[in-house]
Amino acid sequence: MKILVCISKTPDTTAKIAFVDNNTKFAADAIQWIINPYDEWYALVRAIELKEADVTTAIHLVTVGTADTDPIIRKALALGGDEAIRINADSHDSYYIASQIAAIAKEGIYDLIFTGKETIDYNGSSIGGMVAELLDLPYVSLATKFTLEGTSAIIIREIEGGEETDKVQLPVVVSCQKGMAEQRIPNMKGIMGARSKPLKVVEPAAVEAFTSIASFDLPPAKAGVKLVSADNPEELVRLLHEEAKVI
Amino acid sequence: MSVLIFLDQANGQIKKSSLEAAGYGAAIAKQTGSAAEAIVLGTVSDDLNELGHYGVTKVHTVKNDALNNVDAQVFTKIIADAATAIGATVIVFSNNFNGKAIAPRLSVRLKAGLVSGAVSLPDTSNGFIVKKNVFSGKAFANVAINTAIKIISLNPNSFTVSLTNATAEVVEFAATVDTAKVQVTDTNKIVGEVPLSEAEIVVSGGRGLKGPENWALVTDLAKLLGAATACSRPVADIGWRQHHEHVGQTGLAIAPNLYFAIGISGAIQHLAGVNRSKTIVVINKDPEAPFFKAADYGIVGDAFEVMPKVIEAVKKMKGVA
Numbered sequence: 116m117k118i119l120v121c122i123s124k125t126p127d128t129t130a131k132i133a134f135v136d137n138n139t140k141f142a143a144d145a146i147q148w149i150i151n152p153y154d155e156w157y158a159l160v161r162a163i164e165l166k167e168a169d170v171t172t173a174i175h176l177v178t179v180g181t182a183d184t185d186p187i188i189r190k191a192l193a194l195g196g197d198e199a200i201r202i203n204a205d206s207h208d209s210y211y212i213a214s215q216i217a218a219i220a221k222e223g224i225y226d227l228i229f230t231g232k233e234t235i236d237y238n239g240s241s242i243g244g245m246v247a248e249l250l251d252l253p254y255v256s257l258a259t260k261f262t263l264e265g266t267s268a269i270i271i272r273e274i275e276g277g278e279e280t281d282k283v284q285l286p287v288v289v290s291c292q293k294g295m296a297e298q299r300i301p302n303m304k305g306i307m308g309a310r311s312k313p314l315k316v317v318e319p320a321a322v323e324a325f326t327s328i329a330s331f332d333l334p335p336a337k338a339g340v341k342l343v344s345a346d347n348p349e350e351l352v353r354l355l356h357e358e359a360k361v362i
Numbered sequence: 363m364s365v366l367i368f369l370d371q372a373n374g375q376i377k378k379s380s381l382e383a384a385g386y387g388a389a390i391a392k393q394t395g396s397a398a399e400a401i402v403l404g405t406v407s408d409d410l411n412e413l414g415h416y417g418v419t420k421v422h423t424v425k426n427d428a429l430n431n432v433d434a435q436v437f438t439k440i441i442a443d444a445a446t447a448i449g450a451t452v453i454v455f456s457n458n459f460n461g462k463a464i465a466p467r468l469s470v471r472l473k474a475g476l477v478s479g480a481v482s483l484p485d486t487s488n489g490f491i492v493k494k495n496v497f498s499g500k501a502f503a504n505v506a507i508n509t510a511i512k513i514i515s516l517n518p519n520s521f522t523v524s525l526t527n528a529t530a531e532v533v534e535f536a537a538t539v540d541t542a543k544v545q546v547t548d549t550n551k552i553v554g555e556v557p558l559s560e561a562e563i564v565v566s567g568g569r570g571l572k573g574p575e576n577w578a579l580v581t582d583l584a585k586l587l588g589a590a591t592a593c594s595r596p597v598a599d600i601g602w603r604q605h606h607e608h609v610g611q612t613g614l615a616i617a618p619n620l621y622f623a624i625g626i627s628g629a630i631q632h633l634a635g636v637n638r639s640k641t642i643v644v645i646n647k648d649p650e651a652p653f654f655k656a657a658d659y660g661i662v663g664d665a666f667e668v669m670p671k672v673i674e675a676v677k678k679m680k681g682v683a
């Protein structure tokens with residue numbers, strides 16, 4: 116069994132979101148970077164669990180990014196995974212990234228490709244579906260449970276207003292979210308071991324992005340809270356009914 | 363040249379988020395001087411002629427029971443064929459769970475740039491630029507789509523549809539329906555509840571409610587208001603409520619008209635998923651709780667004392683005994 120886990124680098128969840136160069140660029144300078152939580156907590160940890168159940172499993176990590184992504188990929192390797200591939204490129208758009216990952220996946224011939232359900236910075240939720248289409252593979256999105264049954268996968272995924280159980284023959288692309296696994300903290304042994312795991316850097320394939328970011332905006336600031344006395348909840352209900360007109 | 367809107371159905375009915383996408387697609391058609399056409403896959407009981415009210419002029423259907431389960435690969439092929447057949451230059455989805463599964467595949471298949479999570483109509487004055495949500499609701503990006511065909515998936519509750527009296531023509535699209543590689547062995551739908559992603563009102567509880575036995579304070583109000591229920595992440599992690607109710611940066615991002623937060627501190631990761639709500643009400647006993655800074659209305663007080671009174675006041679307003 117060979118598993119490819121897609122890893123993305125995102126700003127820490129408490130990072131201050133601001134823009135520079137006339138609002139065309141994210142102010143990345145003082146930012147603390149983390150592994151995208153969906154990639155780390157769910158996709159990677161579930162892959163590690165599958166390897167723990169079957170030691171012959173190989174886990175490869177893939178990321179698209181320049182050299183400043185290396186600490187993130189090493190951190191992912193400290194959690195688990197056998198080797199990593201970094202495609203040496205800035206990220207452009209989802210199609211560009213998916214095309215780079217698909218090229219790696221084609222070469223490596225994987226049984227399973229895991230992504231997180233979305234990145235917490237660009238919120239595209241597109242990479243998994245795009246990789247699947249590029250490789251002509253089935254895609255199961257928003258998975259909350261994943262088990263193997265011979266050469267098939269049994270996957271529970273979230274659908275509008277409920278869930279669905281799917282059975283699919285490998286290979287398959289799966290986007291992972293809460294429920295798949297529990298967050299883990301890397302231990303000392305993992306951190307030391309990660310240093311000697313192979314991290315292969317490859318140059319990107321020539322791909323034209325479909326989209327480009329013209330500029331960013333910040334949402335308008337709130338006017339400020341209107342406080343109602345705890346003794347007078349009728350007033351709150353009146354305001355919601357007559358002023359905000361939401362109930 | 364036309365705009366094609368993918369309409370999602372569940373149990374034979376077009377989803378609310380898709381009707382919003384229909385109105386949005388029709389507005390783009392009007393803006394670009396083209397026609398708005400829609401596609402519906404599977405068996406539907408709704409009167410599809412009425413989609414005209416949303417500005418759709420023609421509805422293409424593929425009545426096939428095999429399409430009542432959504433398979434991204436099968437659906438992508440049919441929608442791509444339909445888009446090519448009618449010469450669609452803009453394709454619109456709702457950015458709901460199915461939209462997230464299908465739109466990226468279609469983007470690759472048609473070599474069409476995708477903006478997912480759009481929050482307003484495109485700006486076509488200089489190219490084709492779509493505003494979308496980024497950084498989990500903390501900012502917006504204006505994204506230029508540089509391909510001939512454009513795909514937009516609209517965040518639910520982002521667009522106000524104005525209805526007309528028009529009716530739409532309904533035609534059958536002769537599609538090749540492939541056998542899905544993903545076999546659906548079971549579906550489990552929570553019936554009778556408002557799905558969180560589509561809800562106009564959401565009542566949400568945090569760790570301040572002390573335990574699942576106190577959740578009537580949330581669910582009673584939700585029932586009265588026809589609202590969906592949500593919770594903060596620790597509440598789902600401890601198992602007081604189910605995972606699918608978790609909202610925030612690492613849960614569901616929502617944008618209801620009213621978000622009612624009870625006993626939630628308003629941590630930055632929580633706010634990221636709810637700050638696009640049009641009106642936010644916070645009930646918290648700590649006047650320093652960060653949530654008050656993001657709120658429109660608030661009561662500083664103990665939820666166990668305040669909420670029963672709020673529920674009584676809503677009953678009175680609604681004329682419920």
Ligand SMILES: Cc1cc2nc3c(=O)[nH]c(=O)nc-3n(C[C@H](O)[C@H](O)[C@H](O)COP(=O)(O)OP(=O)(O)OC[C@H]3O[C@@H](n4cnc5c(N)ncnc54)[C@H](O)[C@@H]3O)c2cc1C
Binds near residue numbers: 611632646
């Ligand atoms: C990477 C990362 C991702 C995260 N993602 C999310 C996410 O997606 N969603 C999310 O919600 N959190 C997320 N968190 C967690 C977040 O940081 C907070 O810890 C969490 O939101 C706090 O939940 P809470 O407000 O319910 O609980 P607490 O922080 O414990 O707050 C409880 C609140 O209830 C109030 N209270 C107590 N008793 C009463 C009473 N009797 N009446 C009224 N008020 C009362 C208190 O004053 C307090 O403000 C994330 C954290 C990290 C690090």
